Amino acid sequence: xxxxxxxxxxxxxxxxxxxxxxxxxxxxxxxxxxxxxxxxxxxxxxxxxxxxxxxxxxxxxxxxxxxxxxxxxxxxxxxxxxxxxxxxxxxxxxxxxxxxxxxxxxxxxxxxxxx
Amino acid sequence: xxxxxxxxxxxxxxxxxxxxxxxxxxxxxxxxxxxxxxxxxxxxxxxxxxxxxxxxxxxxxxxxxxxxxxxxxxxxxxxxxxxxxxxxxxxxxxxxxxxxxxxxxxxxxxxxxxx
Numbered sequence: 001x002x003x004x005x006x007x008x009x010x011x012x013x014x015x016x017x018x019x020x021x022x023x024x025x026x027x028x029x030x031x032x033x034x035x036x037x038x039x040x041x042x043x044x045x046x047x048x049x050x051x052x053x054x055x056x057x058x059x060x061x062x063x064x065x066x067x068x069x070x071x072x073x074x075x076x077x078x079x080x081x082x083x084x085x086x087x088x089x090x091x092x093x094x095x096x097x098x099x100x101x102x103x104x105x106x107x108x109x110x111x112x113x114x115x
Numbered sequence: 116x117x118x119x120x121x122x123x124x125x126x127x128x129x130x131x132x133x134x135x136x137x138x139x140x141x142x143x144x145x146x147x148x149x150x151x152x153x154x155x156x157x158x159x160x161x162x163x164x165x166x167x168x169x170x171x172x173x174x175x176x177x178x179x180x181x182x183x184x185x186x187x188x189x190x191x192x193x194x195x196x197x198x199x200x201x202x203x204x205x206x207x208x209x210x211x212x213x214x215x216x217x218x219x220x221x222x223x224x225x226x227x228x229x230x
Contacts (some may be wrong), residue, residue: 033217040124041217042205042222043159058217090158103149104218106158 001028004107006091012113013081019111021076023091031094032074033058033104036087043090049074053054081114088112117142117208121221129229132176134193136224138206139204141187147209148189149218150180154202162204165189176200 007022023032027049030051035043045058049068063085065077074093088111092104122137140146147166151159163174170182176199180191189206206221 040222042220044220045217048217051145103161103164104159106160108158113165115143 003027004093006089006110007066008110009054009108010111012115013078014115015080015082018077018079019081019112020078021089021091021112023074023076023093023107024072024073025074025091025093025105027095027105028071029093029094029105030071030096032068032075033092033094034064034074035090035092036060036085037090037109038087046076046089052094063100083114085112086112116221119147119206119208119219119221121204121224122193123151123224125225125227127227128196130174130198131195134191134196134200134226136191136204136206136226138180138189138191138221139187141190142208143174148180148224149207149209150174150178150189150191151205151207151220152176152202153205156167159205162191196226196228197227198230201226206228 004025033048034046037043044060046064047066049055052071055066066077088109090109091107094104118141120139150162150166152162153159162178163172165182167173173179178193203223203225207222208217
């Protein structure tokens, strides 16, 4: 099993450009998450999904959109990139969300720079 | 609302010395607590988790953590540091009892190990 994979690993954008980050998991997990990690801020939840066709806002959703058309994929979109979105983005998945063992499995991250 | 505070953004120890990384939580419901480790340029990996079965939790790589309800703490320890332990460590609490069981992360503690 590959676990959680993210594409691309690195990306440089100019202000105003758009892009989509792809997350894929092969563990048949119901829940998927997108986080951003900034120095000294820990991980902050952007959006999450509790199942195919569902999405919900996290702590810092502004400027991002997501889609979960297939259970194994969770896409994060930036419609008009801003320098404040320079960050490392992590995708995670878990079997479910409201249970005791809410272990989340993380992808390797995407390093995004917006100039 | 739940929250996590990690005391000390950077901890430095000598090889062979005790590792102590501090985590305090705030939760209105019985919490589920986690420690994750992030090695340079990698995603997060679960070290250990507390799910109310036992207050002393043993994890991978010789780490353990003790849940102390009276102190609202979940400190991470390792008796003898190894160079390979150099990484960033994140404490997290699950808002189990909410509808999604999302994780709330602390800001992280970077551990350096001196030879």
